[in-house]
Amino acid sequence: MGRVLQNRGVGVESPWLRAFASRGIRGLRTVVGFYVDGFRGMTVGRTLWIVIIIKLVVMFGILRLFFFPDLLNSKFETDSQRGDYVIEELISKTR
Incomplete structure (x- = not known):
C-alpha cells in the first residue's frame, strides 16, 4: 500500500x-x-447541528433581505449599465 x-x-x-x-x-x-x-450515534450533537443550521438560514437568508438590498437592479435597467457602474466604483475606490 x-x-x-x-x-x-x-x-x-x-x-x-x-x-x-x-x-x-x-x-x-x-x-x-x-x-x-x-x-x-449523536444525541446532543444532533441538536447542536440543528441550531447551527437554523442560525445560518437566519443569517444568510432573512438578514440578507433587510440589510443588503439589491441596489443595482433598482438603479439600472441593463446588465451593461450595471457592469459599467461596478467598474467605475472599483476604479474610483483604488485611487
Missing part, C-alpha cells in the same frame, strides 16, 4: 485517507459510512 501512495504522490498518514487513496470509490464509501455512523 505504501507504493500506491508514493506513486500517486500522496503523502498520507491518516488511515482513512490511505484507504480512500488506495481503494477509490470503495474507500469513499468507507469514509462516508464512518461519518454516517457518527451522526447516527
Whole structure:
C-alpha cells in the first residue's frame, strides 16, 4: 500500500485517507459510512447541528433581505449599465 501512495504522490498518514487513496470509490464509501455512523450515534450533537443550521438560514437568508438590498437592479435597467457602474466604483475606490 505504501507504493500506491508514493506513486500517486500522496503523502498520507491518516488511515482513512490511505484507504480512500488506495481503494477509490470503495474507500469513499468507507469514509462516508464512518461519518454516517457518527451522526447516527449523536444525541446532543444532533441538536447542536440543528441550531447551527437554523442560525445560518437566519443569517444568510432573512438578514440578507433587510440589510443588503439589491441596489443595482433598482438603479439600472441593463446588465451593461450595471457592469459599467461596478467598474467605475472599483476604479474610483483604488485611487
